[in-house]
Amino acid sequence: MAFINLKSKVIQVKIVYYGPGRGGKTTNLEYIYRRLQQRIQAEMVTIKTHGDRTLFFDFLPFDIGLINGYHIKIQIYTVPGQVKYNATRRLVLRGVDGVVFVADAMTVRREKNIQALRNLQENLAIYKKNLAALPLVMQYNKMDLAEQGIPLLGTEVLEHDLNRELRAPHFPASASRGTNVVATLKKIISLSVAAVRKEFL
Amino acid sequence: MSYTLDQRQLDRIEEILKTELVDNGVRCVFLIDMAGNIVTNLDNGEKQHDIYSLAALAAGNFGAVSAMAKIIGENEFSLLFHKGTKENIHFNKITTEFLLITIFGNDISLGFLRLKVAESVDRLKKILEPLAASAS
Numbered sequence: 001m002a003f004i005n006l007k008s009k010v011i012q013v014k015i016v017y018y019g020p021g022r023g024g025k026t027t028n029l030e031y032i033y034r035r036l037q038q039r040i041q042a043e044m045v046t047i048k049t050h051g052d053r054t055l056f057f058d059f060l061p062f063d064i065g066l067i068n069g070y071h072i073k074i075q076i077y078t079v080p081g082q083v084k085y086n087a088t089r090r091l092v093l094r095g096v097d098g099v100v101f102v103a104d105a106m107t108v109r110r111e112k113n114i115q116a117l118r119n120l121q122e123n124l125a126i127y128k129k130n131l132a133a134l135p136l137v138m139q140y141n142k143m144d145l146a147e148q149g150i151p152l153l154g155t156e157v158l159e160h161d162l163n164r165e166l167r168a169p170h171f172p173a174s175a176s177r178g179t180n181v182v183a184t185l186k187k188i189i190s191l192s193v194a195a196v197r198k199e200f201l
Numbered sequence: 202m203s204y205t206l207d208q209r210q211l212d213r214i215e216e217i218l219k220t221e222l223v224d225n226g227v228r229c230v231f232l233i234d235m236a237g238n239i240v241t242n243l244d245n246g247e248k249q250h251d252i253y254s255l256a257a258l259a260a261g262n263f264g265a266v267s268a269m270a271k272i273i274g275e276n277e278f279s280l281l282f283h284k285g286t287k288e289n290i291h292f293n294k295i296t297t298e299f300l301l302i303t304i305f306g307n308d309i310s311l312g313f314l315r316l317k318v319a320e321s322v323d324r325l326k327k328i329l330e331p332l333a334a335s336a337s
Protein backbone atom coordinates (compact mmCIF):
# COMPACT_ATOMS: atom_id res chain seq x y z
CA MET A 1 0.00 0.00 0.00
CA ALA A 2 2.07 2.85 -1.26
CA PHE A 3 1.38 6.16 0.39
CA ILE A 4 1.49 9.24 -1.82
CA ASN A 5 1.93 12.56 -0.07
CA LEU A 6 0.68 15.20 -2.49
CA LYS A 7 1.91 18.02 -0.28
CA SER A 8 5.58 17.04 -0.03
CA LYS A 9 5.39 15.02 -3.28
CA VAL A 10 6.79 11.89 -1.69
CA ILE A 11 5.79 8.33 -2.58
CA GLN A 12 6.69 5.53 -0.14
CA VAL A 13 6.94 2.09 -1.72
CA LYS A 14 7.18 -1.11 0.34
CA ILE A 15 9.15 -4.06 -1.01
CA VAL A 16 9.33 -7.37 0.88
CA TYR A 17 11.95 -10.12 0.47
CA TYR A 18 10.20 -13.43 1.12
CA GLY A 19 11.34 -17.05 1.01
CA PRO A 20 12.35 -20.11 3.03
CA GLY A 21 14.48 -19.87 6.17
CA ARG A 22 18.23 -19.55 5.51
CA GLY A 23 17.58 -18.81 1.84
CA GLY A 24 19.63 -15.59 1.86
CA LYS A 25 17.11 -12.74 2.31
CA THR A 26 19.09 -10.97 5.03
CA THR A 27 22.31 -11.53 3.05
CA ASN A 28 20.72 -9.68 0.09
CA LEU A 29 19.93 -6.70 2.30
CA GLU A 30 23.36 -6.68 3.90
CA TYR A 31 24.95 -6.55 0.47
CA ILE A 32 22.64 -3.76 -0.68
CA TYR A 33 23.39 -1.83 2.47
CA ARG A 34 27.14 -2.08 1.90
CA ARG A 35 26.92 -1.20 -1.77
CA LEU A 36 24.55 1.77 -1.45
CA GLN A 37 25.89 3.16 1.79
CA GLN A 38 26.43 6.65 0.34
CA ARG A 39 22.77 6.86 -0.64
CA ILE A 40 21.33 5.39 2.54
CA GLN A 41 21.06 7.95 5.30
CA ALA A 42 19.62 5.55 7.87
CA GLU A 43 21.05 2.51 9.61
CA MET A 44 19.82 -0.90 8.58
CA VAL A 45 17.46 -2.21 11.26
CA THR A 46 17.62 -5.92 12.02
CA ILE A 47 15.80 -7.90 14.66
CA LYS A 48 17.63 -11.20 15.03
CA THR A 49 17.89 -14.11 17.43
CA HIS A 50 21.25 -15.35 18.72
CA GLY A 51 21.77 -17.69 15.81
CA ASP A 52 21.62 -14.85 13.29
CA ARG A 53 18.18 -15.86 12.12
CA THR A 54 15.70 -13.09 11.46
CA LEU A 55 13.23 -12.91 14.33
CA PHE A 56 10.93 -10.14 13.12
CA PHE A 57 12.29 -8.33 10.09
CA ASP A 58 15.19 -6.42 8.56
CA PHE A 59 14.46 -2.94 7.31
CA LEU A 60 16.34 -0.68 4.92
CA PRO A 61 14.99 2.66 3.66
CA PHE A 62 16.55 4.66 0.81
CA ASP A 63 15.72 7.29 -1.79
CA ILE A 64 15.93 6.68 -5.51
CA GLY A 65 15.39 10.28 -6.58
CA LEU A 66 12.70 11.95 -8.64
CA ILE A 67 10.18 10.37 -10.99
CA ASN A 68 7.61 12.71 -12.58
CA GLY A 69 8.37 15.27 -9.92
CA TYR A 70 7.80 12.83 -7.05
CA HIS A 71 10.48 11.75 -4.58
CA ILE A 72 10.45 7.97 -4.39
CA LYS A 73 11.31 6.42 -1.03
CA ILE A 74 11.89 2.70 -1.14
CA GLN A 75 11.41 0.71 2.07
CA ILE A 76 12.81 -2.80 1.90
CA TYR A 77 11.86 -5.46 4.44
CA THR A 78 12.77 -9.12 4.86
CA VAL A 79 10.51 -11.60 6.64
CA PRO A 80 11.68 -14.34 9.00
CA GLY A 81 11.64 -17.50 6.88
CA GLN A 82 11.35 -20.08 9.65
CA VAL A 83 7.97 -21.81 9.53
CA LYS A 84 7.14 -20.97 13.17
CA TYR A 85 7.24 -17.22 12.57
CA ASN A 86 4.20 -17.04 10.32
CA ALA A 87 2.41 -14.44 12.45
CA THR A 88 5.29 -11.98 12.03
CA ARG A 89 5.59 -12.73 8.30
CA ARG A 90 1.98 -11.72 7.96
CA LEU A 91 2.54 -8.43 9.76
CA VAL A 92 5.47 -7.53 7.54
CA LEU A 93 3.44 -8.23 4.39
CA ARG A 94 0.84 -5.67 5.31
CA GLY A 95 0.68 -2.98 2.64
CA VAL A 96 3.29 -4.62 0.40
CA ASP A 97 3.82 -3.12 -3.08
CA GLY A 98 6.31 -5.63 -4.48
CA VAL A 99 7.87 -8.99 -3.56
CA VAL A 100 11.25 -10.60 -4.19
CA PHE A 101 11.00 -14.33 -3.63
CA VAL A 102 14.45 -15.62 -2.63
CA ALA A 103 14.56 -19.35 -3.35
CA ASP A 104 17.38 -21.58 -2.14
CA ALA A 105 18.91 -23.41 -5.11
CA MET A 106 20.25 -26.28 -3.00
CA THR A 107 18.59 -29.53 -4.05
CA VAL A 108 17.82 -30.39 -0.43
CA ARG A 109 15.71 -27.22 -0.14
CA ARG A 110 13.42 -27.99 -3.05
CA GLU A 111 10.33 -28.73 -0.97
CA LYS A 112 11.00 -25.77 1.38
CA ASN A 113 10.89 -23.34 -1.54
CA ILE A 114 7.56 -24.68 -2.72
CA GLN A 115 6.13 -24.51 0.81
CA ALA A 116 7.34 -20.94 1.29
CA LEU A 117 5.76 -19.82 -1.98
CA ARG A 118 2.46 -21.42 -0.99
CA ASN A 119 2.69 -19.73 2.38
CA LEU A 120 3.23 -16.36 0.65
CA GLN A 121 0.11 -16.87 -1.41
CA GLU A 122 -1.92 -17.79 1.68
CA ASN A 123 -0.69 -14.78 3.61
CA LEU A 124 -1.40 -12.39 0.74
CA ALA A 125 -4.93 -13.76 0.52
CA ILE A 126 -5.54 -12.44 4.04
CA TYR A 127 -4.99 -8.95 2.65
CA LYS A 128 -7.09 -9.83 -0.42
CA LYS A 129 -4.02 -9.72 -2.62
CA ASN A 130 -3.09 -12.08 -5.39
CA LEU A 131 0.55 -12.86 -6.11
CA ALA A 132 -0.11 -13.05 -9.83
CA ALA A 133 -1.25 -9.42 -9.79
CA LEU A 134 1.61 -8.12 -7.61
CA PRO A 135 5.03 -6.96 -8.85
CA LEU A 136 7.25 -10.01 -8.28
CA VAL A 137 10.84 -11.05 -8.98
CA MET A 138 12.20 -14.57 -8.46
CA GLN A 139 15.77 -14.92 -7.24
CA TYR A 140 17.47 -18.34 -7.35
CA ASN A 141 20.14 -17.92 -4.75
CA LYS A 142 23.36 -19.69 -3.70
CA MET A 143 24.36 -20.57 -7.27
CA ASP A 144 28.01 -20.17 -6.18
CA LEU A 145 27.75 -23.46 -4.27
CA ALA A 146 28.09 -25.35 -7.56
CA GLU A 147 31.84 -24.68 -7.33
CA GLN A 148 31.99 -26.69 -4.13
CA GLY A 149 30.19 -29.59 -5.73
CA ILE A 150 27.02 -29.12 -3.71
CA PRO A 151 23.99 -30.44 -5.63
CA LEU A 152 21.88 -27.57 -6.92
CA LEU A 153 18.53 -27.34 -8.61
CA GLY A 154 18.94 -26.03 -12.13
CA THR A 155 17.17 -22.89 -13.24
CA GLU A 156 14.77 -25.00 -15.33
CA VAL A 157 13.72 -27.02 -12.28
CA LEU A 158 13.27 -23.90 -10.16
CA GLU A 159 11.30 -22.24 -12.94
CA HIS A 160 9.09 -25.29 -13.19
CA ASP A 161 8.55 -25.57 -9.43
CA LEU A 162 7.97 -21.91 -8.64
CA ASN A 163 7.45 -19.79 -11.70
CA ARG A 164 5.57 -21.97 -14.18
CA GLU A 165 2.36 -19.99 -13.83
CA LEU A 166 3.55 -16.72 -12.34
CA ARG A 167 6.11 -16.08 -15.09
CA ALA A 168 7.90 -13.41 -13.09
CA PRO A 169 11.34 -12.14 -14.10
CA HIS A 170 13.99 -14.38 -12.54
CA PHE A 171 17.68 -14.12 -11.67
CA PRO A 172 20.22 -16.78 -10.71
CA ALA A 173 22.17 -15.17 -7.88
CA SER A 174 24.73 -15.39 -5.14
CA ALA A 175 23.75 -13.05 -2.34
CA SER A 176 26.96 -13.71 -0.43
CA ARG A 177 29.08 -12.68 -3.43
CA GLY A 178 26.69 -10.03 -4.63
CA THR A 179 25.99 -11.63 -8.01
CA ASN A 180 22.70 -10.28 -9.38
CA VAL A 181 21.70 -8.80 -6.03
CA VAL A 182 21.53 -5.28 -7.43
CA ALA A 183 19.92 -6.51 -10.66
CA THR A 184 17.17 -8.17 -8.60
CA LEU A 185 16.66 -5.00 -6.61
CA LYS A 186 16.54 -2.76 -9.67
CA LYS A 187 14.00 -5.01 -11.32
CA ILE A 188 11.61 -5.09 -8.37
CA ILE A 189 11.91 -1.34 -7.86
CA SER A 190 11.07 -0.60 -11.48
CA LEU A 191 8.12 -3.01 -11.49
CA SER A 192 6.76 -1.67 -8.19
CA VAL A 193 7.17 1.99 -9.07
CA ALA A 194 5.54 1.38 -12.45
CA ALA A 195 2.57 -0.28 -10.73
CA VAL A 196 2.14 2.60 -8.29
CA ARG A 197 2.43 5.12 -11.13
CA LYS A 198 -0.13 3.27 -13.19
CA GLU A 199 -2.55 3.38 -10.31
CA PHE A 200 -1.95 7.01 -9.42
CA LEU A 201 -0.03 9.41 -11.56
CA MET B 202 -3.76 -0.72 -3.04
CA SER B 203 -2.37 2.78 -2.60
CA TYR B 204 -3.84 5.92 -1.16
CA THR B 205 -3.18 9.64 -1.30
CA LEU B 206 -3.62 12.62 0.96
CA ASP B 207 -3.77 16.06 -0.59
CA GLN B 208 -2.34 19.35 0.60
CA ARG B 209 -5.53 20.47 2.34
CA GLN B 210 -5.95 17.20 4.28
CA LEU B 211 -2.29 17.19 5.32
CA ASP B 212 -2.46 20.84 6.38
CA ARG B 213 -5.44 20.03 8.61
CA ILE B 214 -3.67 17.00 10.10
CA GLU B 215 -0.54 19.03 10.82
CA GLU B 216 -2.56 21.82 12.39
CA ILE B 217 -4.18 19.31 14.77
CA LEU B 218 -0.86 17.72 15.72
CA LYS B 219 0.76 21.10 16.26
CA THR B 220 -1.91 22.79 18.35
CA GLU B 221 -2.94 19.76 20.40
CA LEU B 222 0.45 18.14 20.92
CA VAL B 223 3.63 20.00 19.92
CA ASP B 224 2.40 23.32 21.35
CA ASN B 225 1.63 21.47 24.57
CA GLY B 226 5.19 20.23 25.01
CA VAL B 227 5.33 16.96 23.06
CA ARG B 228 8.82 16.57 21.55
CA CYS B 229 7.92 14.61 18.49
CA VAL B 230 4.72 13.27 16.99
CA PHE B 231 4.13 11.14 13.94
CA LEU B 232 1.20 9.66 12.20
CA ILE B 233 1.87 6.40 10.39
CA ASP B 234 -0.13 3.71 8.64
CA MET B 235 -0.02 0.06 9.65
CA ALA B 236 2.25 -0.75 6.70
CA GLY B 237 4.91 1.46 8.31
CA ASN B 238 4.58 4.47 5.99
CA ILE B 239 4.89 7.92 7.51
CA VAL B 240 1.89 10.11 6.78
CA THR B 241 3.23 13.13 8.60
CA ASN B 242 5.67 14.00 11.36
CA LEU B 243 6.30 17.08 13.44
CA ASP B 244 8.77 17.87 16.19
CA ASN B 245 9.76 20.76 18.38
CA GLY B 246 13.12 21.05 16.62
CA GLU B 247 15.23 19.74 19.51
CA LYS B 248 16.09 16.28 18.29
CA GLN B 249 16.24 14.45 14.99
CA HIS B 250 15.23 10.80 15.06
CA ASP B 251 15.52 8.22 12.30
CA ILE B 252 11.80 8.45 11.68
CA TYR B 253 11.56 5.89 8.88
CA SER B 254 13.05 3.18 11.07
CA LEU B 255 10.91 4.30 13.99
CA ALA B 256 7.79 4.03 11.84
CA ALA B 257 8.67 0.54 10.57
CA LEU B 258 9.36 -0.69 14.10
CA ALA B 259 6.30 1.01 15.55
CA ALA B 260 3.97 -0.54 12.99
CA GLY B 261 5.54 -3.96 13.62
CA ASN B 262 5.38 -3.54 17.38
CA PHE B 263 1.77 -2.44 17.34
CA GLY B 264 0.87 -5.30 15.00
CA ALA B 265 2.61 -7.80 17.27
CA VAL B 266 0.80 -6.54 20.35
CA SER B 267 -2.54 -6.62 18.53
CA ALA B 268 -1.91 -10.23 17.52
CA MET B 269 -1.11 -11.01 21.18
CA ALA B 270 -4.38 -9.38 22.21
CA LYS B 271 -6.33 -11.68 19.90
CA ILE B 272 -4.60 -14.77 21.30
CA ILE B 273 -5.62 -13.92 24.86
CA GLY B 274 -9.15 -13.09 23.75
CA GLU B 275 -8.98 -9.30 23.78
CA ASN B 276 -10.18 -7.55 20.70
CA GLU B 277 -7.22 -5.19 20.77
CA PHE B 278 -5.11 -2.96 22.98
CA SER B 279 -5.87 0.41 21.48
CA LEU B 280 -2.95 2.15 23.18
CA LEU B 281 0.57 1.32 24.29
CA PHE B 282 3.02 3.17 26.44
CA HIS B 283 6.76 2.66 26.96
CA LYS B 284 8.49 4.54 29.74
CA GLY B 285 12.14 5.55 29.60
CA THR B 286 14.27 7.58 32.01
CA LYS B 287 14.11 10.75 29.89
CA GLU B 288 11.93 9.94 26.91
CA ASN B 289 8.61 8.16 26.78
CA ILE B 290 6.72 6.85 23.80
CA HIS B 291 2.98 6.50 23.45
CA PHE B 292 1.07 4.73 20.65
CA ASN B 293 -2.61 5.25 19.98
CA LYS B 294 -4.66 3.62 17.27
CA ILE B 295 -6.74 6.07 15.22
CA THR B 296 -8.50 3.73 12.81
CA THR B 297 -7.73 0.18 11.72
CA GLU B 298 -5.18 1.65 9.29
CA PHE B 299 -3.57 4.53 11.18
CA LEU B 300 -1.54 4.99 14.33
CA LEU B 301 -0.51 8.12 16.25
CA ILE B 302 2.87 8.05 17.99
CA THR B 303 4.08 10.66 20.44
CA ILE B 304 7.49 11.01 22.07
CA PHE B 305 7.56 13.17 25.19
CA GLY B 306 9.70 13.95 28.22
CA ASN B 307 8.97 13.75 31.93
CA ASP B 308 7.84 17.38 32.03
CA ILE B 309 4.44 16.27 30.75
CA SER B 310 2.21 14.03 32.85
CA LEU B 311 0.89 10.88 31.25
CA GLY B 312 -2.67 11.89 32.16
CA PHE B 313 -2.39 15.20 30.35
CA LEU B 314 -0.76 13.56 27.35
CA ARG B 315 -3.51 10.94 27.12
CA LEU B 316 -6.15 13.64 27.22
CA LYS B 317 -4.48 15.58 24.41
CA VAL B 318 -3.91 12.43 22.37
CA ALA B 319 -7.56 11.44 22.78
CA GLU B 320 -8.70 14.85 21.58
CA SER B 321 -6.35 14.68 18.59
CA VAL B 322 -7.51 11.18 17.71
CA ASP B 323 -11.15 12.29 17.67
CA ARG B 324 -10.31 15.10 15.28
CA LEU B 325 -8.00 12.99 13.09
CA LYS B 326 -10.62 10.27 12.73
CA LYS B 327 -12.86 12.67 10.83
CA ILE B 328 -10.16 13.07 8.18
CA LEU B 329 -8.83 9.52 8.11
CA GLU B 330 -11.95 7.37 8.45
CA PRO B 331 -13.14 8.00 4.89
CA LEU B 332 -9.69 6.92 3.67
CA ALA B 333 -9.60 3.77 5.77
CA ALA B 334 -12.86 2.72 4.17
CA SER B 335 -11.31 2.85 0.71
CA ALA B 336 -7.82 1.49 1.53
CA SER B 337 -7.45 -2.16 2.49
Ligand SMILES: Nc1nc2c(ncn2[C@@H]2O[C@H](COP(=O)(O)OP(=O)(O)OP(=O)(O)O)[C@@H](O)[C@H]2O)c(=O)[nH]1
Nearest residue numbers: 021022023024025026027054080081142174175176
Ligand atom coordinates in the same frame (compact mmCIF):
# COMPACT_ATOMS: atom_id res chain seq x y z
N1 LIG C 1 27.17 -19.99 -0.39
C1 LIG C 1 26.21 -19.09 -0.20
N2 LIG C 1 25.71 -18.91 1.03
C2 LIG C 1 24.74 -17.98 1.20
C3 LIG C 1 24.25 -17.21 0.13
N3 LIG C 1 23.30 -16.38 0.59
C4 LIG C 1 23.20 -16.60 1.91
N4 LIG C 1 24.08 -17.58 2.30
C5 LIG C 1 24.28 -18.10 3.65
O1 LIG C 1 23.09 -18.74 4.07
C6 LIG C 1 22.85 -18.52 5.46
C7 LIG C 1 21.48 -17.90 5.68
O2 LIG C 1 21.43 -16.61 5.08
P1 LIG C 1 20.43 -15.47 5.58
O3 LIG C 1 20.60 -14.31 4.68
O4 LIG C 1 20.55 -15.24 7.03
O5 LIG C 1 19.04 -16.20 5.30
P2 LIG C 1 17.56 -15.66 5.56
O6 LIG C 1 16.77 -15.96 4.33
O7 LIG C 1 17.58 -14.23 5.99
O8 LIG C 1 17.09 -16.61 6.76
P3 LIG C 1 15.92 -16.35 7.85
O9 LIG C 1 16.19 -15.02 8.46
O10 LIG C 1 15.97 -17.45 8.82
O11 LIG C 1 14.64 -16.37 7.07
C8 LIG C 1 23.98 -17.63 5.93
O12 LIG C 1 24.95 -18.44 6.54
C9 LIG C 1 24.51 -17.00 4.67
O13 LIG C 1 25.87 -16.67 4.75
C10 LIG C 1 24.82 -17.44 -1.20
O14 LIG C 1 24.46 -16.82 -2.19
N5 LIG C 1 25.78 -18.40 -1.27
Ligand SMILES: [Mg+2]
Nearest residue numbers: 025026053054
Ligand atom coordinates in the same frame (compact mmCIF):
# COMPACT_ATOMS: atom_id res chain seq x y z
MG1 LIG D 1 16.91 -13.28 7.62
